[in-house]
Amino acid sequence: MVRPAAPRLLLALTLLLGSTVAPTSQPVSKTEGQGQAAAGPGQQLDRSGAGESVLVSVFVELELSDKIWPLAHSRALALPPASATSCPRNLTGLVITTDCNVSHTGHSRCACRPGYQWSARLCSSSTPCPSHSHSGQLCDCRIFSHSIPGYCQTLPPVPGNLSLNSQLQMPGNMLNLALLTTQNVTNPKWFLRRTENSKLIPLRSGPQVSLSFHQGQASLSISRPSQHWAGEYLIYFEAQGFAWKLQQVVKVPLQKAEVALFPEELSISCTASPSFQLSCCFPSTNLVYTAAWSPREGSHVSLLNRTGSQCLLLDVQRCPEADTTYTCVLESQGLAPLRRSVAVAVIQDGDDACPEDFSAVAWNVTKAGHAAQAPCPGNKAGMVKRFCGPDGAWGPLQHNCTDMGILALYDEARLLQAGQGKPDQRVPQILERLQERVEAASSPSDLLKLLSTVEVLAEVVAEDRTTLKPSALEDLLTITDKVLDTNISSLWTPAQAQEPSMGSDFLLAVETLARSLSPKGQPFFFSSSSVRLQSQLLEPPLADYQISFSTQPPLRARIPRYSLTPWVRNGTTVSVTSLVLQNLDRLLPSNYGQGLGGPHYATPGLVLVISIMAGGKAITRAEVIMDFGQTDGALHCVFWDHNLFQHAGGWSDRGCQARAANDGPATQCICQHLTAFSTLMSHHTVPEDPVLELLTQVGLGASILALLVCLTVYRLVWRAVVRNKVAFFRHAALFNMAICLLAADTWYLAGSVFLPRTHNLLCLVTAFLCHFFYLCTFFWMLAQALLLAHQLLFVFHQLSKHLILALMVILGYLCPLGLAGAALGLYLPRGQYLREGQCWLAGKGGAVYTFVGPVLAIVGVNGLVLAMTVLKLQRPSLSEGPSVEKRQALLGVLKALFILTPIFGITWGLGLVTMLEEASAVPHYIFVILNSSQGVFILLFGCLTDKKVQEALRKRFCHTQPPNSDISLNTNETYISEQSKGGSQNAR
Numbered sequence: 007m008v009r010p011a012a013p014r015l016l017l018a019l020t021l022l023l024g025s026t027v028a029p030t031s032q033p034v035s036k037t038e039g040q041g042q043a044a045a046g047p048g049q050q051l052d053r054s055g056a057g058e059s060v061l062v063s064v065f066v067e068l069e070l071s072d073k074i075w076p077l078a079h080s081r082a083l084a085l086p087p088a089s090a091t092s093c094p095r096n097l098t099g100l101v102i103t104t105d106c107n108v109s110h111t112g113h114s115r116c117a118c119r120p121g122y123q124w125s126a127r128l129c130s131s132s133t134p135c136p137s138h139s140h141s142g143q144l145c146d147c148r149i150f151s152h153s154i155p156g157y158c159q160t161l162p163p164v165p166g167n168l169s170l171n172s173q174l175q176m177p178g179n180m181l182n183l184a185l186l187t188t189q190n191v192t193n194p195k196w197f198l199r200r201t202e203n204s205k206l207i208p209l210r211s212g213p214q215v216s217l218s219f220h221q222g223q224a225s226l227s228i229s230r231p232s233q234h235w236a237g238e239y240l241i242y243f244e245a246q247g248f249a250w251k252l253q254q255v256v257k258v259p260l261q262k263a264e265v266a267l268f269p270e271e272l273s274i275s276c277t278a279s280p281s282f283q284l285s286c287c288f289p290s291t292n293l294v295y296t297a298a299w300s301p302r303e304g305s306h307v308s309l310l311n312r313t314g315s316q317c318l319l320l321d322v323q324r325c326p327e328a329d330t331t332y333t334c335v336l337e338s339q340g341l342a343p344l345r346r347s348v349a350v351a352v353i354q355d356g357d358d359a360c361p362e363d364f365s366a367v368a369w370n371v372t373k374a375g376h377a378a379q380a381p382c383p384g385n386k387a388g389m390v391k392r393f394c395g396p397d398g399a400w401g402p403l404q405h406n407c408t409d410m411g412i413l414a415l416y417d418e419a420r421l422l423q424a425g426q427g428k429p430d431q432r433v434p435q436i437l438e439r440l441q442e443r444v445e446a447a448s449s450p451s452d453l454l455k456l457l458s459t460v461e462v463l464a465e466v467v468a469e470d471r472t473t474l475k476p477s478a479l480e481d482l483l484t485i486t487d488k489v490l491d492t493n494i495s496s497l498w499t500p501a502q503a504q505e506p507s508m509g510s511d512f513l514l515a516v517e518t519l520a521r522s523l524s525p526k527g528q529p530f531f532f533s534s535s536s537v538r539l540q541s542q543l544l545e546p547p548l549a550d551y552q553i554s555f556s557t558q559p560p561l562r563a564r565i566p567r568y569s570l571t572p573w574v575r576n577g578t579t580v581s582v583t584s585l586v587l588q589n590l591d592r593l594l595p596s597n598y599g600q601g602l603g604g605p606h607y608a609t610p611g612l613v614l615v616i617s618i619m620a621g622g623k624a625i626t627r628a629e630v631i632m633d634f635g636q637t638d639g640a641l642h643c644v645f646w647d648h649n650l651f652q653h654a655g656g657w658s659d660r661g662c663q664a665r666a667a668n669d670g671p672a673t674q675c676i677c678q679h680l681t682a683f684s685t686l687m688s689h690h691t692v693p694e695d696p697v698l699e700l701l702t703q704v705g706l707g708a709s710i711l712a713l714l715v716c717l718t719v720y721r722l723v724w725r726a727v728v729r730n731k732v733a734f735f736r737h738a739a740l741f742n743m744a745i746c747l748l749a750a751d752t753w754y755l756a757g758s759v760f761l762p763r764t765h766n767l768l769c770l771v772t773a774f775l776c777h778f779f780y781l782c783t784f785f786w787m788l789a790q791a792l793l794l795a796h797q798l799l800f801v802f803h804q805l806s807k808h809l810i811l812a813l814m815v816i817l818g819y820l821c822p823l824g825l826a827g828a829a830l831g832l833y834l835p836r837g838q839y840l841r842e843g844q845c846w847l848a849g850k851g852g853a854v855y856t857f858v859g860p861v862l863a864i865v866g867v868n869g870l871v872l873a874m875t876v877l878k879l880q881r882p883s884l885s886e887g888p889s890v891e892k893r894q895a896l897l898g899v900l901k902a903l904f905i906l907t908p909i910f911g912i913t914w915g916l917g918l919v920t921m922l923e924e925a926s927a928v929p930h931y932i933f934v935i936l937n938s939s940q941g942v943f944i945l946l947f948g949c950l951t952d953k954k955v956q957e958a959l960r961k962r963f964c965h966t967q968p969p970n971s972d973i974s975l976n977t978n979e980t981y982i983s984e985q986s987k988g989g990s991q992n993a994r
Contacts, residue, residue: 104158117147118158124148126244128156144242144249165189165245168252174340175258181228181235183254189245194224198426200237207426210470215425231258233289234421257293260336264289265346267334268381268389273351273373275359276325284348285310286334287317295338301330328352351376360394366403367392374398382407388451408451411443416455419462429470433463434478441481444488450501453494457512460485464515473524482519483532483539490536490589498593509594510655513587513613513682514648520585521617521624528581536590541583546574553584559635561586561612569629573620585615591684594646597656600770600840600848602642602686610634613646614683625680632675634685643675646682651835657686699758701935706755709941713748716945717741719955726958735810739790742818743783744944750779751941757845769845774830777847777857781822788864789814791871829856 106116124145135147166187197206216227236258297318304324310317336344358374372378372394386407393401529542551565591609618625643662650656662677757772833839833853847854
């Protein structure tokens with residue numbers, strides 16, 4: 007017990023005395039020069055019951071010389087008298103509870119004997135011995151710096167037990183552990199030890215782990231336990247003044263997905279390869295499994311042990327005569343057998359098959375319609391497949407090979423997210439190892455797993471509110487720089503085909519981790535080829551925050567002092583982190599929010615991320631002024647909105663605007679929130695022309711005034727011009743055309759004057775109504791053309807006024823409403839509905855074609871009606887009347903179509919030309935003049951030049967009789983009426 011090298015030895019003794027003694031706190035006497043006893047705490051002794059043995063605990067400190075105190079040494083020790091009349095008592099028993107060894111530095115290392123333990127107070131306030139920290143024992147050895155405050159005490163009975171719902175957890179069950187005790191329990195902590203010699207893994211609440219502690223009772227629940235959750239569960243807690251540990255072993259059966267077969271299917275040619283091998287691999291578990299293959303006739307079975315797994319190999323020496331299914335059966339006591347099967351197809355004479363191929367991988371002869379499989383080469387997990395087509399031709403390679411190191415780190419991150427381990431310890435460790443594996447990424451699967459690992463770690467940090475040390479943040483930025491390197495960026499295109507939102511998700515993860523820097527690690531600076539970061543603390547009194555980066559183009563940012571001041575209270579420090587990422591914007595999905603131009607816009611290659619932390623809380627709103635350097639073309643200040651496009655992310659300009667810089671030719675971006683900023687620059691834009699804007703507004707004003715006059719004239723002469731059904735239908739169509747065009751022009755003018763460069767709800771409503779009413783104008787024009795065609799083709803057909811009017815209303819209003827609503831529902835969620843800087847349909851992405859398409863189709867139909875009318879009138883019949891009347895009718899029809907087709911058709915044909923990026927300014931001017939003058943044309947050619955309208959106006963205002971004429975050059979209803987009369991007379 008006593009080692010010669012130890013200069014001092016502290017013994018805590020339990021003394022068994024032969025009679026009752028009084029309590030004392032005085033030092034005991036020396037023992038023959040062997041040492042000097044120091045006083046220690048004692049127990050209150052009962053003075054009654056003389057002659058009985060009483061257990062007394064004292065401390066004895068021995069100053070040793072060079073000679074060794076023998077272990078068998080024993081003598082009677084006299085305790086100091088409790089009073090003058092008391093006599094000394096003899097020591098009849100000795101029990102040692104604590105061994106203490108004092109080092110040359112003055113620290114005492116004290117270990118408890120079996121059955122004794124340090125109190126919970128001393129456990130929490132002292133340091134455990136290094137060699138005992140993973141022994142599994144509680145408070146068996148502690149290190150004290152100066153005097154020892156106590157001794158190991160006798161443990162009472164265990165104050166409870168650990169209840170487990172089932173030691174064998176079946177798939178789909180919930181693992182439930184509960185601490186059952188009648189004592190008051192404090193400070194419970196749960197741990198998992200997967201294997202016998204592995205370290206303890208602390209458990210915390212997560213997606214799979216649920217911890218509860220209520221009224222002194224602790225419980226643990228784990229959903230969907232797998233092999234990663236099998237092992238020994240331990241709970242550490244405090245009760246009755248001591249620290250306690252209880253444990254339970256949990257076993258989890260293997261699941262089908264955890265048993266890997268290779269190959270999963272096989273086709274062989276008995277002539278080319280009469281023998282083959284099958285393998286059935288499964289992870290090592292705390293359950294005992296026996297594995298077997300069936301059938302196994304003519305085969306050799308062997309077991310291959312690997313790190314953490316086992317593989318049962320079946321070497322088939324004799325080729326089967328027909329298609330055979332081989333089954334791997336895993337059995338464990340008390341469990342249903344687990345079976346996985348491999349279908350082996352035998353290639354018979356006459357079967358189509360793909361020949362052997364040794365181009366990249368050794369592919370054996372494979373039956374048509376089947377797939378050949380090979381293991382991934384090198385340090386890769388997964389399988390390479392190649393499909394043999396029905397014609398016996400090899401298809402392309404398909405593989406999901408992933409670097410084993412990256413895959414292992416991804417699995418660790420997922421378990422950490424699920425609830426295994428402490429984030430403040432595990433996240434830096436995983437980041438450090440991950441940045442060493444970036445160069446190993448050589449396939450899209452590698453890149454996806456690497457980025458997914460960073461994303462999972464970001465979610466863990468955000469959920470647990472973990473702060474990162476500078477070393478961990480540096481590892482993250484190194485990973486980001488390597489990922490954005492050109493050598494790896496070639497993997498992004500095939501990877502994005504599998505995960506389109508991977509760039510947006512990675513950006514969000516980097517943002518989250520970058521703002522998690524510990525305040526103690528600031529200021530912090532990092533610079534590389536693709537990543538630059540600066541983080542600093544701002545202390546009161548605050549000044550403007552300014553930062554600049556020597557990028558290409560140069561980038562500067564400023565946060566005004568008044569935007570930071572509201573977050574500083576009672577001397578709170580403000581942490582501002584600025585991160586610049588180059589080349590990441592080109593790897594983001596090509597998604598553009600509403601009002602942004604689409605693919606003909608480009609970013610300068612820079613994304614700026616700014617985060618502000620004040621008092622441990624993230625600040626999301628502050629004014630940021632950014633200068634992305636001198637840029638050409640129209641510039642739009644944008645940010646990456648992760649919520650757009652069903653959370654796939656997209657560029658948006660909400661809360662951002664551009665303005666000319668005060669100190670140079672550059673354009674500044676001002677945003678009222680914090681996120682990932684950039685700019686969009688148009689490569690092909692027509693410069694803003696104030697003359698065009700003035701022409702548009704003046705022309706629309708004249709058109710609106712002309713339409714109001716037209717409607718007023720119709721109000722005055724309506725009864726005079728609609729004497730028959732045909733006249734009624736034609737003028738009803740013109741009247742509704744005027745109303746729809748008036749509404750469309752009014753909304754368009756309001757949007758261009760009062761809502762310039764804004765994309766709010768009112769602008770959206772304006773665009774929708776303009777779309778709807780302009781479509782109504784064209785559909786009423788179509789209704790009029792169809793009416794004229796009907797009257798030419800079906801001369802004797804009598805029209806029902808109510809039926810035709812109802813059909814015209816459906817065609818004129820309901821059809822445009824359906825088209826406009828479909829365009830809104832289809833393109834608004836994609837952010838492709840509004841045009842940049844206007845309350846009108848976007849020129850790119852397809853929204854505007856829901857207007858131009860129907861317009862051009864209607865113009866085409868009108869052209870067919872015009873051609874049909876000409877052909878009809880050139881071939882007279884007996885029912886068509888005299889030739890003079892036919893010529894007059896032709897003029898009426900031609901003039902009716904001439905009013906609508908050129909004005910509307912040519913106008914919007916030019917409108918389609920103006921949407922081309924290469925269009926010059928000339929089509930823009932012609933389009934603006936024609937488009938804004940449509941109301942004037944309708945007033946002149948559709949209303950005032952009509953002879954019946956003129957006669958009605960003269961009669962109303964001049965009180966003159968109209969001339970005796972039934973023929974109008976503008977209409978053909980009189981001609982058709984006369985035709986009908988003539989036809990009836992001939993029939994009689």
